[in-house]
Amino acid sequence: MSPLLDVTDLRVTFATPRGDVKAVQGVSLSLEQGKTLGIVGESGSGKTVLSRAIMGLLPLQGVTQTGSVIYEGDEILNAPNARLRRLWGTHIAMVFQDPMTSLNPVLRIGQQITEPLKIHLKLDRAEARETAISLLTQVGIPSPIERYNAYPSQLSGGMRQRVMIAIALACAPRLLMADEPTTGLDVTVQAQILDLLATLQRDRQMGMILVTHDLGVVATRTDEIIVMYAGNVVERAPTDVLFSQMAMPYTEALLRSTPRIANPSHTRLLTIEGRPPDLSSPPPGCPFAPRCPYAQDKCREAKPPLTPSSVPGHSYACWFPLGSGTRTDGKVGVA
């Protein structure tokens, strides 16, 4: 079966007064119908830019996009807005990060859901209303009829996010992109939202891309994971492989820095020291080198390419993947 989405060597550069910022530096991925892909990285890793670029939502001024994004066999990168508009909502939809700012505060919830229904599916008022209420029910909003007439500010964070999902799913898209859908929500609500997304995806057989900084979010809900750092893919693997055989030190660091509820209280929160590199003038060599506890000279001089490992579907960009040597600080590496 040909993939739903096929991205090849996507590069996104922003022209700023300080120089060109290379936000995405050659990312390739593909997604099949009914599968979930997780894109994980810190803020500034380029994951949000990547998701918007795939969808075509980046502004045209000052942005250069090269590479290829093929959706259902058609090239959509740099396509004219008119063409993209036909896809947005009906084929590809996005759930945005902050539901408070992503929902129009002066329009009622119902209006915001029925809008794409009326425009794309040409439903009339009554049909659209029924469909909207049914959507609200599907996403688990209690008293959907009351909520239909409410304003976004009258709902809690979790409910707003559910409304966002309802809006995204309104016209039954084939590909759903969820950009940090649970950031800022209560931990318990997070789980609910993620379960909801998983259920809906299964029921509708959508392809889903889950963008997040939290490895815990993608651990059990994705089929494949891409780890991004400073605009590059640094590791990619099927989910179980990634967690059991991670090769890139950055992935290991990410995993270790994720706080877990199961940990005893006062467990020290581990952080990754240092900061992501300046994307307007990336240093030579591996972008993670300055912060990597295993970095060697070669890491700082030459940028490691994404190489496949012995496990199928797993590739990583590291000269000295985990398990291949000792840490430079003398401590034993974790495989």
Add this chain to the structure above:
Amino acid sequence: MTDIISPDIAPLMPGMAASSIDAEGDPTQKKLGIFFWICASWIVFVILMAIFAKVLPLPNPTFQNYAAPQNAGPALGHLLGTDDLNRDILSRLVYGARVSLVVGFGGAAIGMIIGGIPAMISAYRRGRTDTFLNTTSYVLLAFPVIVALIVIIDFWGRSLPKITLIIGLFSAPLIYRVIRASTLSYATRDFVLAAKALGASDRRILAREILPNIMPTVVSFGLIAVATIIVLEGTLAFLGLSVAPPTPSWGNMLDEGSTLLSGGAGQNNPWLVIFPAAAMFLLLITLNVVADKLRSHFDVTEIKL
């Protein structure tokens, strides 16, 4: 009558609410630019002409010179032509500038003193005086100014000092509000508290800490106030309610020019309308440009901090 600063500031002056000629968000706009200096020079030029009017080689503006051509267009002897009473237009324009400038700057000055100084003091001190003055200014601003001005000036007298005083008084509430808002935004800042903690007197704080900071707003808004007052006086003059003829003012020149428009054939002298209109336009636009450039110049510096 809401508390948003824009509608608050501008019952008299839509120009203020309407903001800048520089399209917003241009962070590189730091210099004042050649356009600014051209406009500023024009204003200075007009002021100088008005001050030295008597010394300039101009014919008497109210002198009906029957030797001169009537309703003539621009010519050598009369650079901007003559009107229907054989008076020299250029001369009338220069003397007319006096009226606009005196009322404009004088009125604004009066408004600043009566409105601005109490604003600074009461905004800084807060308390009952401040609430009282604030509510009063709210109430005063509710009354349509032009109506009040018309009635008062007509009944009280149409001399230049009286007009200047009245318009100045009526501009006080608005100036009060703007200066108050400006002072408030500085009065609560830390450096003021620091000065207070060092034992500085109120007067010193107002003069040394607050005044220098609100000065850009004061100057730029002051120029807008001047422009608005000039418009007010011009409107009154046009309605026949400013200085009495034969004293020229740009407004009453437009008034005379307009009545001739509706007159019969042979009376049409378009220059009577065009020249005062052009003079008014140039003065108003230069004032607005200077005020606006000053404002954005100082706003940008603030943001950089």
Add this chain to the structure above:
Amino acid sequence: MGKYVGKRVLLLLIIIFFVSIAAFFLVHLLPGNPTVTILGPNDTTANAAALNRQLGLDKPLIQQYWIWLSHVFQGNLGQSFTTHQTTWTIIKQAFPIDVELIVISQIIAFAIAVPMALKASRRPNRMFDQVSNSTTFSMLALPPFVIAPVLVLIFAVHWHVFPGPASYVPLTQNFWSNLHTMLLPSIVLALGSITVYFRLLRNDLISTLQEDFITMARSKGLSDRRIMWRHALRPSSVSLLASAGITIGGLIAGTLVVETLLQLPGIGYQLISSINQDDYTVVQGIALVVAVAVVLINFCFDFLFTVVDPRIARD
């Protein structure tokens, strides 16, 4: 929300009260004796005294105020000394003209300012935006008394596109002639409003367009037009309403000018003629009515705020 409205209504009443005092005293503190006006300076003292008593001018000022106020509540605003029409009749006859002027001018202003702002805010600081910014800025330097004579000169005298002064035709008589007469003055009035509306709306739109919900709306596949009108304009129209309230003051001055210039028998024209004839009762009545109208209009605009943007009512 109820408390909010209650507070505003109270403030409104206080203001109206002060306005009435102002309107009354405005005229009464001034020199000039109405008796002299009516009877002429050469009358006998007996007649003058009688008239004084009749007009209630011999009573103390405060008492005169209350008498006048009670008259006002009964709908009696006095009558003109010269024409002997009641002030109320004069106002009633003149009033529709002003309403028409203001309505047409605001329609023109919105019709020009809103699309212009929508277009300018899409590409800020580019050509269209800069041009429209400069153009509207220059309108600030063209107040009614400057631009009206110029426009009349060009379009009425020189080119005969519009009729000149003293050619008003009432709406009821001939619709198209009436519009023909009113169009030029309406354009004059619209200019000031255009500047304010355009500028405020453009600035507001630019910041609204940067909000997340606009990107979200794009991702729904909505057309740019729909996004501008439906999603961006609504939140931004708050400032538009605010600015509509501001322009009232300028509109009054403008109507005075155009009515005087073109001799349109509106309230402004009546006000000026009454002043010229020292007809102080009429002046007082008109001043009061106009002032109260302005206050009420401002109040209504404040109120509309809360309808358009539910966020404000909640504060």
